[in-house]
Amino acid sequence: MAQERCTPALELEHLQRLLLSCREAKKSAYCPYSRFPVGAALLTRDGRIFSGELRREEKLTGKKELLGKGSESLPALEWDKPFTQHMQQEVVLLEIPLGSPLFSGCNIENACYPLGVCAERTAIQKAISEGYKEFRAIAIASDLQDDFISPCGACRQVMREFGTNWAVYMTKPDGTYVVRTVQELLPSSFGPEDLQKIQ
Amino acid sequence: MAQERCTPALELEHLQRLLLSCREAKKSAYCPYSRFPVGAALLTRDGRIFSGELRREEKLTGKKELLGKGSESLPALEWDKPFTQHMQQEVVLLEIPLGSPLFSGCNIENACYPLGVCAERTAIQKAISEGYKEFRAIAIASDLQDDFISPCGACRQVMREFGTNWAVYMTKPDGTYVVRTVQELLPSSFGPEDLQKIQ
Amino acid sequence: MAQERCTPALELEHLQRLLLSCREAKKSAYCPYSRFPVGAALLTRDGRIFSGELRREEKLTGKKELLGKGSESLPALEWDKPFTQHMQQEVVLLEIPLGSPLFSGCNIENACYPLGVCAERTAIQKAISEGYKEFRAIAIASDLQDDFISPCGACRQVMREFGTNWAVYMTKPDGTYVVRTVQELLPSSFGPEDLQKIQ
Amino acid sequence: MAQERCTPALELEHLQRLLLSCREAKKSAYCPYSRFPVGAALLTRDGRIFSGELRREEKLTGKKELLGKGSESLPALEWDKPFTQHMQQEVVLLEIPLGSPLFSGCNIENACYPLGVCAERTAIQKAISEGYKEFRAIAIASDLQDDFISPCGACRQVMREFGTNWAVYMTKPDGTYVVRTVQELLPSSFGPEDLQKIQ
Numbered sequence: 001m002a003q004e005r006c007t008p009a010l011e012l013e014h015l016q017r018l019l020l021s022c023r024e025a026k027k028s029a030y031c032p033y034s035r036f037p038v039g040a041a042l043l044t045r046d047g048r049i050f051s052g053e054l055r056r057e058e059k060l061t062g063k064k065e066l067l068g069k070g071s072e073s074l075p076a077l078e079w080d081k082p083f084t085q086h087m088q089q090e091v092v093l094l095e096i097p098l099g100s101p102l103f104s105g106c107n108i109e110n111a112c113y114p115l116g117v118c119a120e121r122t123a124i125q126k127a128i129s130e131g132y133k134e135f136r137a138i139a140i141a142s143d144l145q146d147d148f149i150s151p152c153g154a155c156r157q158v159m160r161e162f163g164t165n166w167a168v169y170m171t172k173p174d175g176t177y178v179v180r181t182v183q184e185l186l187p188s189s190f191g192p193e194d195l196q197k198i199q
Numbered sequence: 200m201a202q203e204r205c206t207p208a209l210e211l212e213h214l215q216r217l218l219l220s221c222r223e224a225k226k227s228a229y230c231p232y233s234r235f236p237v238g239a240a241l242l243t244r245d246g247r248i249f250s251g252e253l254r255r256e257e258k259l260t261g262k263k264e265l266l267g268k269g270s271e272s273l274p275a276l277e278w279d280k281p282f283t284q285h286m287q288q289e290v291v292l293l294e295i296p297l298g299s300p301l302f303s304g305c306n307i308e309n310a311c312y313p314l315g316v317c318a319e320r321t322a323i324q325k326a327i328s329e330g331y332k333e334f335r336a337i338a339i340a341s342d343l344q345d346d347f348i349s350p351c352g353a354c355r356q357v358m359r360e361f362g363t364n365w366a367v368y369m370t371k372p373d374g375t376y377v378v379r380t381v382q383e384l385l386p387s388s389f390g391p392e393d394l395q396k397i398q
Numbered sequence: 399m400a401q402e403r404c405t406p407a408l409e410l411e412h413l414q415r416l417l418l419s420c421r422e423a424k425k426s427a428y429c430p431y432s433r434f435p436v437g438a439a440l441l442t443r444d445g446r447i448f449s450g451e452l453r454r455e456e457k458l459t460g461k462k463e464l465l466g467k468g469s470e471s472l473p474a475l476e477w478d479k480p481f482t483q484h485m486q487q488e489v490v491l492l493e494i495p496l497g498s499p500l501f502s503g504c505n506i507e508n509a510c511y512p513l514g515v516c517a518e519r520t521a522i523q524k525a526i527s528e529g530y531k532e533f534r535a536i537a538i539a540s541d542l543q544d545d546f547i548s549p550c551g552a553c554r555q556v557m558r559e560f561g562t563n564w565a566v567y568m569t570k571p572d573g574t575y576v577v578r579t580v581q582e583l584l585p586s587s588f589g590p591e592d593l594q595k596i597q
Numbered sequence: 598m599a600q601e602r603c604t605p606a607l608e609l610e611h612l613q614r615l616l617l618s619c620r621e622a623k624k625s626a627y628c629p630y631s632r633f634p635v636g637a638a639l640l641t642r643d644g645r646i647f648s649g650e651l652r653r654e655e656k657l658t659g660k661k662e663l664l665g666k667g668s669e670s671l672p673a674l675e676w677d678k679p680f681t682q683h684m685q686q687e688v689v690l691l692e693i694p695l696g697s698p699l700f701s702g703c704n705i706e707n708a709c710y711p712l713g714v715c716a717e718r719t720a721i722q723k724a725i726s727e728g729y730k731e732f733r734a735i736a737i738a739s740d741l742q743d744d745f746i747s748p749c750g751a752c753r754q755v756m757r758e759f760g761t762n763w764a765v766y767m768t769k770p771d772g773t774y775v776v777r778t779v780q781e782l783l784p785s786s787f788g789p790e791d792l793q794k795i796q
């Protein structure tokens with residue numbers, strides 16, 4: 001579907017932080033068995049700290065009612081909008097970097113291989129354990145020179161637990177990347193809603 | 200892509216066995232915590248037992264060189280071929296059902312939730328441990344009335360370890376199903392090849 | 399505690415099957431990443447088909463009457479009894495090998511290391527998925543020449559889900575072994591009972 | 598063995614932080630499926646930041662050569678010493694709390710149960726990803742009123758990857774606890790050394 005393929009836009013500032021952070025995180029990898037270090041950086045969708053620039057956002061989208069005084073939630077990026085609209089929205093979102101903490105992770109292996117964990121899950125678990133459950137984007141870095149490192153299926157499922165409509169940046173060491181939504185990487189997924197249906 | 204969406208055809212006989220078996224396998228589920236039983240049935244691509252009908256296959260596809268005397272491998276289903284060609288091939292494959300053992304699995308939970316395992320992985324692990332490493336199709340059954348039960352990301356990754364081009368049948372209790380390839384369910388996947396690149 | 403340390407006795411015939419089977423199972427290991435093949439063999443405590451003939455066991459051989467209609471449960475081995483009593487009990491149990499199916503497993507790795515599974519869990523999952531939930535013993539084999547291969551913590555927890563009082567035989571390639579109960583290998587364990595307490 | 602049973606002593610100040618932190622961490626648990634929140638707090642054995650009080654340590658134990666200028670490593674607690682000697686050592690170690698960062702974690706579940714993670718592993722993964730690989734103690738808290746919450750086998754194995762001789766505090770909500778070493782909780786364990794033997 002065309003909409004699913006729409007790559008979610010991220011503010012340049014955030015994107016740069018993400019791309020740098022996932023590369024930096026790779027240095028902490030504990031991977032004596034695979035010798036395949038991976039790093040990840042996760043951008044949360046916080047909104048607890050909110051700037052006065054909200055008024056400009058209101059003008060653009062008329063979401064005043066959603067974002068009233070004391071609101072704890074940021075307007076979700078509307079990924080399905082045409083790219084040009086995203087660009088407008090970004091101008092506003094740039095004002096509120098403080099409200100989006102970033103968590104980094106690395107792969108951590110175990111002599112009993114199945115007990116290791118990937119960089120992506122480490123980053124997500126750190127965020128959750130610090131109280132952040134909504135995510136905007138994750139970036140992943142490895143030493144693979146010619147391939148964009150992509151998340152394993154288990155990590156995709158853990159991402160999906162916290163929403164299908166956020167961005168996964170798969171990078172190369174040269175700084176290039178491809179981006180997909182969680183939905184694109186895990187189509188027809190099983191999730192929290194399904195479990196509830198049976199109980 | 201159109202080719203990826205092409206649902207792989209399976210002989211009716213095999214398909215029926217698969218659909219019945221995954222429903223039957225559900226009965227063995229050990230799921231005291233979720234109370235969400237799941238069953239899976241896995242059709243292997245064996246070829247060790249091969250019928251004399253091979254000559255007809257040779258005529259159809261000219262794969263004599265691939266399937267010489269004593270060959271241990273079956274011709275792979277060519278999923279990307281037009282459906283009508285698949286139909287021709289099926290006529291032949293129907294002759295060799297003995298060469299395709301079927302393995303079933305169920306979900307097996309643990310009081311420590313992360314130590315449970317899904318039905319799909321149970322089936323795959325059974326097959327591997329019995330010497331079968333090539334798969335043609337897996338079918339999955341649950342009690343969800345209105346949804347086709349789909350594999351979690353971890354199971355998709357375990358499927359993918361053994362090939363991206365085989366079929367996943369996601370069923371409903373009423374016997375209907377949707378089918379996707381592993382590739383479709385886990386696009387842009389990380390796999391065995393990637394690990395080798397770095398070593 | 400002295401009782402816990404008491405190594406559970408197994409009939410010689412069963413023990414030999416176990417030790418051979420775990421070594422044989424190792425051959426199916428899919429371990430291209432660790433190159434560390436492991437095999438496991440699991441002896442179930444079946445008893446679904448059980449006769450009153452237990453009294454004399456049809457004079458040591460003829461198993462036809464052993465498996466007549468009737469009782470559904472085998473007498474559990476009483477591990478805490480003095481060893482001499484075990485010996486007496488064994489004389490009887492030796493007559494009923496058919497009632498105790500054996501399942502084998504191997505380690506099955508994944509390019510995404512955390513998605514692999516150990517030999518012990520493979521064997522247990524196979525048994526459960528075939529309807530066997532009570533176990534008497536598991537044996538483990540690896541290529542380590544000078545060490546008795548021991549189960550990882552995850553496998554111990556999966557064993558413990560199905561009882562703490564059964565035997566784990568950790569072997570060396572030379573055929574020697576040490577044996578511990580699940581309880582000994584996972585003391586002070588968390589299990590199914592604990593989860594119920596809170597609900 | 599008597600030595601293994603010797604519970605490792607921790608400075609009162611650190612112990613209090615640990616016990617409070619694991620209880621606090623429990624509040625972040627994401628456990629919509631089990632409704633069984635667990636928290637963990639992990640005390641690292643850092644030593645990178647080291648105080649001038651080292652001289653007193655030198656006087657007490659004569660370890661000057663081990664702890665020379667620029668040393669990166671703290672003297673390991675000698676668990677097998679009589680308790681009174683620990684007390685002497687503690688007086689000194691109290692001087693260097695800054696060198697021992699504490700990491701907290703909670704359980705984070707998934708609709709696909711096997712993809713969840715425990716509180717203990719979350720805490721350990723956080724520490725590793727921040728560059729801390731040596732641990733002194735971990736404390737665990739749950740809502741079980743009458744039981745000391747104990748780590749699952751998988752968590753014990755992940756703890757063991759980073760040493761067998763550190764302390765696990767299993768607590769009750771009333772603040773009481775029992776303490777065991779990783780070695781005691783995972784006897785006869787498989788670890789990094791074993792994997793190397795075969796390669």
Ligand SMILES: [Zn+2]
Nearest residue numbers: 118151152155
């Ligand atoms: Zn992963």
Ligand SMILES: [Zn+2]
Nearest residue numbers: 317350351354
């Ligand atoms: Zn699954």
Ligand SMILES: [Zn+2]
Nearest residue numbers: 516549550553
């Ligand atoms: Zn294991």
Ligand SMILES: [Zn+2]
Nearest residue numbers: 715748749752
């Ligand atoms: Zn655990």
